[in-house]
Amino acid sequence: MARPMVAVVGRPNVGKSTFFNKVAGKRISIVEDKPGVTRDRIYTEVEWLSYNFTMIDTGGIEPDSDEIIPAQMRRQAELAIETANVILFMLDGRAGLTSADREIADMLRKSKKPVVLAINKVDTKEKSDYFYDYYELGLGDPNEISSSLGLGIGDLLDEIVKHFASIEENEYDEEVIKVAVIGKPNVGKSSLINRILGEDRVIVSDIAGTTRDAIDTPFTHGEDQYVLIDTAGIRRKSKITEDVEKYSVIRAIAAVERADVCLLVIDASEGVTEQDKKIAGYSHDNGKGLIIVINKWDLIEKDTHTMNEFTKTIREELAFCPYAPILFISALTGQRTNKILEQVKYVANQNAMRIQTGTLNEVIGEAILLHQAPSDKGKQLKIFYGTQAAVKPPTFVLFINDRELMHFSYERYIENRIREYFNFEGTPIRFIYREKTGGQ
Ligand SMILES: Nc1nc2c(ncn2[C@@H]2O[C@H](COP(=O)(O)OP(=O)(O)OP(=O)(O)O)[C@@H](O)[C@H]2O)c(=O)[nH]1
Numbered sequence: 001m002a003r004p005m006v007a008v009v010g011r012p013n014v015g016k017s018t019f020f021n022k023v024a025g026k027r028i029s030i031v032e033d034k035p036g037v038t039r040d041r042i043y044t045e046v047e048w049l050s051y052n053f054t055m056i057d058t059g060g061i062e063p064d065s066d067e068i069i070p071a072q073m074r075r076q077a078e079l080a081i082e083t084a085n086v087i088l089f090m091l092d093g094r095a096g097l098t099s100a101d102r103e104i105a106d107m108l109r110k111s112k113k114p115v116v117l118a119i120n121k122v123d124t125k126e127k128s129d130y131f132y133d134y135y136e137l138g139l140g141d142p143n144e145i146s147s148s149l150g151l152g153i154g155d156l157l158d159e160i161v162k163h164f165a166s167i168e169e170n171e172y173d174e175e176v177i178k179v180a181v182i183g184k185p186n187v188g189k190s191s192l193i194n195r196i197l198g199e200d201r202v203i204v205s206d207i208a209g210t211t212r213d214a215i216d217t218p219f220t221h222g223e224d225q226y227v228l229i230d231t232a233g234i235r236r237k238s239k240i241t242e243d244v245e246k247y248s249v250i251r252a253i254a255a256v257e258r259a260d261v262c263l264l265v266i267d268a269s270e271g272v273t274e275q276d277k278k279i280a281g282y283s284h285d286n287g288k289g290l291i292i293v294i295n296k297w298d299l300i301e302k303d304t305h306t307m308n309e310f311t312k313t314i315r316e317e318l319a320f321c322p323y324a325p326i327l328f329i330s331a332l333t334g335q336r337t338n339k340i341l342e343q344v345k346y347v348a349n350q351n352a353m354r355i356q357t358g359t360l361n362e363v364i365g366e367a368i369l370l371h372q373a374p375s376d377k378g379k380q381l382k383i384f385y386g387t388q389a390a391v392k393p394p395t396f397v398l399f400i401n402d403r404e405l406m407h408f409s410y411e412r413y414i415e416n417r418i419r420e421y422f423n424f425e426g427t428p429i430r431f432i433y434r435e436k437t438g439g440q
């Protein structure tokens, strides 16, 4: 099941960032972890009770003037309605209700999405002076919190996770391959989608029913079933406000969340951008299959080295996902676009591949023989055995003597040996360690 998405909406200065920081999990996007890269927080993983969810912060865009606040807030609310499963609407318990709050509340109420009301900055045990006013919004009970003091946060998270039970599970059958086409505006996503859907063996399904059908495009290619996630969102030509980078990243994140395989489309004449890194980072963090599609290849003057040079640069820019295949295409001329579905299917299978414990341990055993495990202060790392615990992404549990001795470089080495044998092309793989005494 896709991880639930919770979007935080609210006027500037109500305390969204403070709240976000309070509940932020340890795992944040790889890109954000790097020094020197703008730390505009967009999302965080949250763990509460037995639930894991992604929380997105739609705020934090500096308004240029007072007049644009309402427009911007409307856009935030629209985005939250489109992308999130549950919306957290945050208000300032010291300021009382404003007309912007009422307007947002109307939009949220009409959307029929589950909304949880958080009244922030209630730093004492007493109710806010405005407590009963919040009922007017028609969005249920107000939950008073203090983000800076950490009061009421647990109860609020309880209210949020209560709504997860009603989220539709398995929107598509297991065998349907879910594909997200992502990338910056104007890189050629719609052109590529039209190419794919225009192929001879592709038949676009015409099943009306769930609301998802309105935005997704299911189709078959030969025997295989696919669905393009949020195709309507891509094809609908962007509004001006949509140019705010943060919005398009949030939209992409929501699509990635629901996908098995992501096609990251990059304009060959432009190269890899910060936005591409963020989206690829999200795909990686969430264990999705990833294919890098270099589009507009027709615009590039080429000699025999061009493709290699391009590949090298992309590998450097997107160093955390060396497993992702790179395709050089032109959606305009159709060059190599007929290879894409084949690749998507291959990567989806790799992402869902399960390998035998016996073979896995032969490979690990051989790897250890070839390259001695690290040791520290006379104690050597021992890997007793490994087993694959999950797919999508392939996840391996390794039983070892001491977690401290497993260095990043050795993990990378083991990963590379596993990839040499089993490929796992286009998918991240993960390791989980369990300490076990034994051996010595
Ligand atoms: N007293 C009190 N102040 C708070 C609380 N939470 C946030 N603040 C303060 O409110 C101000 C705004 O907080 P932010 O978290 O930056 O607000 P925001 O909603 O993220 O603002 P934007 O980034 O403009 O959307 C800061 O000065 C915070 O210290 C709280 O629970 N109690």
Ligand SMILES: Nc1nc2c(ncn2[C@@H]2O[C@H](COP(=O)(O)OP(=O)(O)OP(=O)(O)O)[C@@H](O)[C@H]2O)c(=O)[nH]1
Pocket (backbone or CB within 6 Å): 184, 185, 186, 187, 188, 189, 190, 191, 192, 234, 235, 236, 237, 238, 295, 296, 297, 298, 299, 329, 330, 331, 332, 333
């Ligand atoms: N030369 C060339 N132009 C292309 C190619 N693919 C798309 N284009 C052009 O690039 C422009 C943008 O293409 P779209 O398919 O609308 O791009 P998009 O990524 O869907 O754009 P947004 O809707 O803004 O997100 C159009 O003018 C296309 O004709 C290509 O392979 N080569």
